[in-house]
Amino acid sequence: MKALLIYPETPDTFWSLRHAIEFLGVTACSPPLALFTVAAMLPRDWDKKLVDLNVEPLTEEHLAWADLAFISALTIQSRSADEIIRRCRAAGVKVCAGGVHFSSPDEPFEAVDHLFIGEAEETLPLFLADLARGEALPEYRASRFPDLAASPNPAWELLDPSKYANMLVQVCRGCPHDCEFCQVIVQYGRVPRYKRPDQVVAEVQGVLDAGWRGVLTFADDNFICHHGKAKDILRALEVWQAARGYPMLFVAQASIDVVDDQELLELMERAGFVGLFLGIETPDPASLKECNKRQNLNRDLAAAVHTIQAHGMEVIGGFIVGFDSDTAGVFTRQAEFIEEAAIPTAMVNLLAAAPGSRLFKRLKEEGRLLGDGVGDGNTAINAGSVNFIPKMGREILLTGYKDLLNRLFAPAPYYRRVLAFLKRHRPNPRIVVRPPTRRDVMAMMKIILALGFKEPGRRAFWSFLARLLIKHPRQLPVGITMAASGRHFRILKDRFCAAV
Known part of the structure; x- marks a missing residue:
């Protein structure tokens, strides 16, 4: 059997970082972890090819070779996924489809031959057994959340790491919190399920063996759901990193209550974590209560961010505007908070009702959803994501959002936040600064050429670079990387x- 694993194209979004990573000579931020995991679950005697449309085209030769196509997609990739399915059917290739997009409770996928709803560790073995008997069904639906001990080490032998800017490993699924706008607990449950520490270490070792050294993101919705299990994994990662000279720079997603556990923060620092994504959402208590973000209430959010920065980690902040409790003043308050907290990478989303979330159900009952309510999954810097009637009014929401984006991502204020972050940031002494590679040097030269000579904001860039060299010379690579990211955010903001 010949299995063609196909990952759809990701549009130009906040997290694509397309206009930053192009300086590295790559077109994709991260590889499709789900498909590498699926590949590892397929029979060993099958022939396998993986095509990521973000780094190479899907050719007629690929389709002529394949017996089965496996597709995994996010909602933002739905258009590309539809085109892939159309081409597969035209070529006579049967389609197996799964992932977040294909598990949507409100979407029919009649063009798919074999639909997988839920996690592959639960559904794929059933399909493979039926297929071997010639009795494969059109749909496989998970009846439970599987034990992640059954999840294999991804098939990294199919990976070409030179095509990506970042690697991914998954540690856990599920989240104990119940934020109204989030559909994670529908997909993965409220009881966190973790891989064993030895599993995680083996997967990270697999990435290293594939030839990667650098940023590795743990693709979990909340790495610290269970503090005890997270600590066990961190201890194992610290030992692994120390024995190899800290080849990986870890990034993860967490909830802000990470700052309540000093031991947890110290273990993250010792394991070589350099970044945490936090769902801060809003500095307004009324809106936090509305969306049931209880873990963010009754605390100094800016002080929490500063605590993490002092442990050698950048805080990547997730924010939302458009809550029912929001007023026209929320845009100024968000900007002031982001500036006070010194968060350069501030992902400010327009509130959207994700299918399956409690918010979607509530707005549907209130008659406030627009059309069928199914959006495109892209909630950052995208007016089309607003799939309901906001209480403040759509025009006020979009105008205020536009003003907020201009305040955050215009060159001068963005560079000021980077410098403010670097002033608070304490680099991890365990992470050895290695001599730059040829690719690093070329990327830096391209960034300086673009931002210092070719594009708007040149004066602000040169002022930033001078202050960076004078005040934070050891953090020059970090500062230049953030400048490149700012370019990406600015291009999306201007568009x-x-x-609007």
Whole structure:
């Protein structure tokens, strides 16, 4: 059997970082972890090829070779996924489809030959057994959340790491919190399920063996759901990193209550973590209560961010505007908070009702959903994501959002936040600064050429670079990398503002 694993194209979004990573000569931020995991679950005697449309085209030769196509997609990739399915059917290749997009409770997928709803560790073995008997069904639906001990080490032998800017490993699934706008607990449950520490270490070792050294993101919705299990994994990662000279720079997603556990923060620092994504959402208590973000209430959010920065980690902040409790003043308050907290990478989303979330159900009952309510899954710097009637009014929401984006991502204020972050940031002494590679040097030269000579904001860039060299010379690579990311955010911001 010949299995063709196909990952759809990701549009130009906040997290694609397309206009930053292009300086590295790559077109994709991260590899499709789900498909590498699926590949590892397929029979060993099958022939396998993986095509990521973000780094190479799907050719007619690929389709002529394949017996089965396996597709995994996020909602933002739905258009590309539809085109892949159309081409597969035209070529006579049977389609197996799963992942977040294909597990949507409100979407029919009649063009798919074998639909997988739920986690592959639960559904794929059933399909393979039926297929071997010639009795494969059109749909496989998980009846439970599987033990992640059954999840194999991804098939990294199919990976070409030179095509990506970042690697991924998954540690856990599920989240104990119940934020109204989030559908994670529908997909993965409220009881956190973790891989064993030895599993996680083996997967990270697999990435290293594939030839990768650098940023590795743990693709979990909340790495610290269970503090005890997270600590066990961190201790194992610390031993692994120390024995190899800290080849990986870890990034993860966590809830802000990480700052309540000093031991947990210290273990993250010792394991070589350099970044945490936090769902801060809003500094307004009324809106936090509305969305049931209880873990963010009754605390100094800016102080929490500063605590994490002092442990050698950048805080990547997730924010939302458009809550029912929000007023026209929320945009100024968000900007002031982001500036006070010194968060350069601030992902400010327009509130959207994700299918399956409690918010989607509530707005549907209130008659406030627009059309069928199914959006495109892209909630950052995208007016089309607003799939309901906001209480403050759509025009006020979009105008305020536009002003907020301009305040955050115009060159001068963005560079000021980077410098403010670097002032608070304490680099991890365990992480050895290695001599730059040829690719690093070329990327830095391209960034300076683009931002210092070719594009708007040149004066602000040169002022930033001078202060960076004078005040934070050892953090020059971090500062230049953030400048490149700022370019990406600015391009998306300018495109949005021109369209609204």
